[in-house]
Amino acid sequence: MTTDQHGLAMTGAGAAAAQHYDRAIDELLHFRVEVATETKAALAESPGFPMANVLSAYLGLLTTEADDARKARARFGAFRRGTDEHALLPRERAHVAAVQALLDGDFLTCGALLGEITVEHPRDALALAVGHQIDFFTGDARSLRDRIGGALTAWREDDRHFGHLLGMYAFGLEEAGHYDRSEEVGLRAVELNPRDVWGIHAVVHTYEMQGRFGDGLRYLDARTRDWSTGTFFNIHNWWHYGLYALESGDVPRALAIYDSVLAGGESSMELLDAAALLWRLHLEGSDQHERWLGLAEAWPPLVAEPFYAFNDMHAVMSYVGAGRIGDAEKLVAAREAYVLEPRPGVTNLDMTLHVGLPVCRAVVAFGRGDYASVVDLLYPIRHRINEFGGSHAQRDAVQRTLLEAVLRAGRRDLARTLVSERINVRPCSPYNWLKQAALADLLGERGAAAAARVRADELARDGGRTP
Structure with a gap:
């Protein structure tokens, strides 16, 4: 028996395997691709090493791609068949149960089991990191905050990965709406490491939610070497840079980021970031047909099987943007058939049924110019969009689709309500004031429209709100 770098006992690992496992956890927390190499090295040294097998399975499941999940299921099944689980430590058995729940498609049970591990073992970095991602995939803002917050006092400031815990906590604080505290914690996390x-990403989200896109651009510019290369997360942070550029009205800069970084992605994570940036332009009438064509070509193998409804939405956006409405409708029809089959405990089925399908149908309707149907589909679920995962920043694409459809459908009263909600939450957003101008145009109020556009221009020039 040995212990990991955080003092937790492990069975079935030689000294070399334990070192590789510790390095794998470090790489995981840094979002570096070397996590897979170190995990394989740990298993090569000790094939029956329970925690390395657990980590390998989690890695195959957190990509949110069906093919990776299928391979992880086969590997983990072989491990379980060759293991006497009664000989495992209670913490190891709990991880095995959590992995199996995730393999079975039950995100919620997996998250709950990982939470139980964290209560008893708050220094289990793997349970915290994977649980944090599960909370992200299920859109659970409170758990994103409290899963990490409940473990923090078991860690010391001089612990090697204390800063990473702060980075996760900062993101949870942001998603739960504690923006000042999130910025404070996130900046401290990045100071430590x-x-x-992920800590940089948390700070970026905080600035996004406060409309401080000027601060966000300056922060990312100052730390470009720290976040822009060398991880499997750098593309997502570039996406955030693109959002800041769009908010400032700098479409050429956003498209330059798309062409140099986001285009040509292969994983679901990369493709959805690309689709999310282009869709915001699509809503504003910007024709990016050639860019959409390349993106639409990449999606079919990744959504051939249902796995994560959030990915489906971005695939449908890509098909619609490319003018491939028929492909979008085929994907919707496939998911309609999927939800008719009984699948007890499969979280994605409920996500698809209650949120994914209405959103995908709305995106198709938007592509067809049927804006009344978009409103009918999205307005009833607009406060439940979090149930199919993602962050507030990512899900804003859905809210913008609703608002644009309301304006184009001429729904004046509803448009006033939605624009008023946005402006009063984030009065420093140029986008929000441009929508106020569009509403004023709809109402025939030329002076108010001109004033709103002036305000949008001022905010774009000034970078939004500053502290």
Whole structure:
């Protein structure tokens, strides 16, 4: 028996395997691709090493791709068949149960089991990191905050990965709406570890939610070398840079980021970031047909099987943007058939049924110019969009689709309500004031429209709100 770098006992690992496992956890927390190499090295040294097998399975499941999940299921099944689980430590058995729940498609049970591990073993970095991602995939803002917050006092400031815990906590605080505290914690996380791309990401989200896109651009520019290369998360942070550029009205800069970084992605994570940036332009009438064509070509193998409804939405956006409405409708029809089959405990089925399908149908309707149907589909679920995962920043694409459809459908009263909600939450957003101008145009109020556009221009020039 040995212990990991955080003092937790492990069985079935030689000294070399334990070292590789510790390095794998470090790489995981840094979002570096070397996590897979170190995990394989640990298993090569000790094939029956329970925690390395657990980590390998989690890695195959957190990509949110069906093919990776299928391979992880086969590997983990072989491990379980060759293991006497009664000989495992209670913490190891709990991880095995959590992995199996995730393999079975039950995100919620997996998250709950990982939470139980964290209560008893708050220094289990793997349970915290994977649980944090599960909370992200299920859109659970409170758990994103409290899963990490409940473990923090078991860690010391001089612990090697304390900064990474702060980075995760900062993101949870942001998603739960504690923006000032999130910024404070996130900046401290990055101070402790400048290469903590998740901590940097948390700070970026905080600025996004406060409309401080000027601060966000300056922050990312100052730390470009820390976040822009060397991880499997750098593309997502570039996406955030693109959002800031769009908010400032700099479409050429956003498209330059798309062409140099986001285009040509292969994983679901990369493709959805690309689709999310282009869709915001699509809503504003910007024709990016050639860019959409390349993106639409990449999606079919990744959504051939249902796995994560959030990915489906971005695939449908890509098909619609490319003018491939028929492909979008085929994907919707496939998911309609999927939800008719009984699948007890499969979280994605409920996500698809209650949120994914209405959103995908709305995106198709938007592509067809049927804006009334978009409103009918999205307005009833607009406060439940979090149930199919993602962050507030990512899900804003859905809210913008609703608002644009309301304006184009001429729904004046509803447009006034939605624009008023946005402006009063984030009065420093140029986008929000441009929508106020569009509403004023709809109402025939030329003076108010001109004033709103002036305000949008001022905010774009000034970078939004500053502290």
